[in-house]
Amino acid sequence: MTAHDPHIGAMTAAIDMPLLSVGGLTKTYGSGRGCANVSFDLWPGEVLGIVGESGSGKSTLLGCLAGHIRPDAGRVVYDLDGHARDTVSMAEPDRRRLSRTEWTFVHQNPRDGLRMGVSAGGNVGERLMAVGARNYGAIRETATDWLERVEIAADRIDDRPRAFSGGMQQRLQIARNLVTGPRLVFMDEPTGGLDVSVQARLLDLLRGLVRDMGLSVIIVTHDLAVVRLLADRLMVMKDGRVIEEGLTDQVLDDPQAAYTQLLVSSVLQV
Amino acid sequence: MTEHAYNFAYLDEATKQMIRRAILKGLAIPGYQVPFASREMPMPYGWGTGGVQVTAACLTPSDTLKVIDQGADDATNAVSIRKFFERTARVATTTATAEASVIQTRHRIPEERLSEGQILVYQVPIPEPLRFLEPRESETRRMHALEEYGLMHVKLYEDIARHGEIATSYAYPVKVEERYVMDPSPIPKFDNPKLSGMAAIQLFGAGREQRIYALPPYTEVVSLDFEDHPFEPMKADHDCDLCGAGESYLDELITDDAGGRMFVCSDTDFCAARRAGGHRGRLVPEGDAA
Numbered sequence A: 001m002t003a004h005d006p007h008i009g010a011m012t013a014a015i016d017m018p019l020l021s022v023g024g025l026t027k028t029y030g031s032g033r034g035c036a037n038v039s040f041d042l043w044p045g046e047v048l049g050i051v052g053e054s055g056s057g058k059s060t061l062l063g064c065l066a067g068h069i070r071p072d073a074g075r076v077v078y079d080l081d082g083h084a085r086d087t088v089s090m091a092e093p094d095r096r097r098l099s100r101t102e103w104t105f106v107h108q109n110p111r112d113g114l115r116m117g118v119s120a121g122g123n124v125g126e127r128l129m130a131v132g133a134r135n136y137g138a139i140r141e142t143a144t145d146w147l148e149r150v151e152i153a154a155d156r157i158d159d160r161p162r163a164f165s166g167g168m169q170q171r172l173q174i175a176r177n178l179v180t181g182p183r184l185v186f187m188d189e190p191t192g193g194l195d196v197s198v199q200a201r202l203l204d205l206l207r208g209l210v211r212d213m214g215l216s217v218i219i220v221t222h223d224l225a226v227v228r229l230l231a232d233r234l235m236v237m238k239d240g241r242v243i244e245e246g247l248t249d250q251v252l253d254d255p256q257a258a259y260t261q262l263l264v265s266s267v268l269q270v
Numbered sequence B: 001m002t003e004h005a006y007n008f009a010y011l012d013e014a015t016k017q018m019i020r021r022a023i024l025k026g027l028a029i030p031g032y033q034v035p036f037a038s039r040e041m042p043m044p045y046g047w048g049t050g051g052v053q054v055t056a057a058c059l060t061p062s063d064t065l066k067v068i069d070q071g072a073d074d075a076t077n078a079v080s081i082r083k084f085f086e087r088t089a090r091v092a093t094t095t096a097t098a099e100a101s102v103i104q105t106r107h108r109i110p111e112e113r114l115s116e117g118q119i120l121v122y123q124v125p126i127p128e129p130l131r132f133l134e135p136r137e138s139e140t141r142r143m144h145a146l147e148e149y150g151l152m153h154v155k156l157y158e159d160i161a162r163h164g165e166i167a168t169s170y171a172y173p174v175k176v177e178e179r180y181v182m183d184p185s186p187i188p189k190f191d192n193p194k195l196s197g198m199a200a201i202q203l204f205g206a207g208r209e210q211r212i213y214a215l216p217p218y219t220e221v222v223s224l225d226f227e228d229h230p231f232e233p234m235k236a237d238h239d240c241d242l243c244g245a246g247e248s249y250l251d252e253l254i255t256d257d258a259g260g261r262m263f264v265c266s267d268t269d270f271c272a273a274r275r276a277g278g279h280r281g282r283l284v285p286e287g288d289a290a
Helices: A058-066 A092-101 A120-130 A136-149 A166-178 A196-213 A224-230 A248-253 A258-266 B013-028 B049-058 B076-088 B137-145 B150-163 B189-195 B268-276
Strands: A020-029 A032-042 A047-051 A073-080 A083-086 A103-106 A184-188 A216-221 A233-238 A241-247 B064-069 B102-106 B119-123 B174-176 B180-182 B201-206 B211-215 B221-223 B250-254 B261-265
Touching: A020 A058, A032 A058, A032 A073, A032 A241, A047 A058, A047 A224, A058 A073, A058 A184, A058 A216, A092 A103, A103 A166, A120 A136, A120 A166, A120 B150, A136 A166, A136 B150, A166 A196, A196 A224, A216 A224, A224 A248, A233 A248, A233 A258, A241 A248, A241 A258, B013 B049, B013 B201, B013 B211, B049 B076, B049 B102, B049 B119, B049 B201, B049 B211, B064 B076, B064 B268, B076 B102, B189 B221, B261 B268
Parallel strands: A047 A216, A047 A233, A103 A184, A184 A216, B064 B102, B102 B119, B119 B201
Antiparallel strands: A020 A032, A020 A073, A073 A083, A233 A241, B174 B180, B174 B221, B201 B211, B250 B261
16 A cells, blocks of 8 residues: 555556545544554455454444544544545545435444435435435436335325334435435344344345446444455454454355354354 | 513613623624514514514613514514513604514514614524424534535425425525524515615524524525526515505405405515605505595
8 A cells, every 4th residue: 555645645556546544543432442552455346244242342333433523543544535544633524425425324223324204205305405415306307216226115205113113224224325426325133123034135236336436335233144245355353453354255164263263163153 | 560670672781781791793794594582572573572682672762762563563473572662661662664673573574664773673583594404402513614515505406396386485595795694584485686786784683593694785596596596585476555655565454255365565664655755555445535
């Protein structure tokens, strides 16, 4: 890797640069540890899985990456149109603009990511309106199109998410997040709380969207099946540290660290 | 205790100074909600405690005060506030819009064009236009600071999706000088165009919410809308039954229990002046002097 300094500015050889480059990211809570000294690169079009048990620092790490939590130390350098920008030190307006346009965040609980009092169409349209769309007809057309892409019937467009099943709510959240064509998607346990058949459909949908839109994804989960299906690369976390990383199949089929071995062997074989 | 025991216009000078500072700051940043230390007033919240404090801070002994409630000079709220300042400030009061130097209003802008030198004070119940969309104050402040107003259009979108048109008919959100989104207080959207380019100073006081905001004279104020659903001011499709005015905002009154109704100007001063000038509406018999 070359310079991470945001002041260096234009780095025109975009292909030589990862989309997201994380170095030394640390966040502690009082005496307890959130995540410590995490470093990795994410390349365009890549899906990175982060697994680990509850309390291992996965969600803290994701929050720091997405700009929801301010890390104590470290940098998160994002490739914004060929300019390397450190999103930790960048001004808040810029960071929030980034999170409305280039990034998006899919929450585990759709209630956190949706506006429950606003219709499905309004939910999908919000990001469009946030970046300046002011034509009702066009917003509605795009929203209808996206509802169909996530397999929600177009005639449900004026229903509120409250009237939707859990799986539909999660698909609606995905539509709402992807409508502005982001490049980087953060997902926090997107299949948590869904039953297995609904999970399978959602994963199938996600896989299609990631492929079609060329998305880069960082997905946090405790479910190894999810990363097996979706992720190109895998990071295993324990006690706030990355203890193993590599290609997904390599890590899952030939785990090196003792904890990873335990994790892989804990999965029930049906 | 007599009214002489009170300072001029009820509030003590230090409080008025503090309110004036907030007003000046509001005028310097049109549409921005300035926090101020709202005082307890001898009236309940919701009765115009914010407006009364702003008026008290603006009044001088030589001012002439007019108070209206939904356009009317003779409604309870208007009468009680007018009496309050008659007693505590001993200023002259009037019902004639043109003669007033300070006008405190609840939910209307007078029909008559205001001029330079006049001050229009609005009573505001909820100053935050984003409140019902985003309950967190910390978040709405950040949204104002960063100009993130997409959510405001979500509300208008929901209106059109549900009602086929923008059904918001009062407290219709506006954008001030292409910067702050502002709640114009619950005036009918019929009055929204009058906000823009007004010669008078417009001050907004929210007592319970402890906010003051302002529009200096000739400020550009644009009502939010969509390209394909433009903003439209709205009024009852009638003429005034008393003065015959076709361009004023009307109240609908039920006159009997057999479906009888009449439409009258909500601005009582405007209506009375027209009748005095010889204009006659549908329900005023020929030859009947107003």
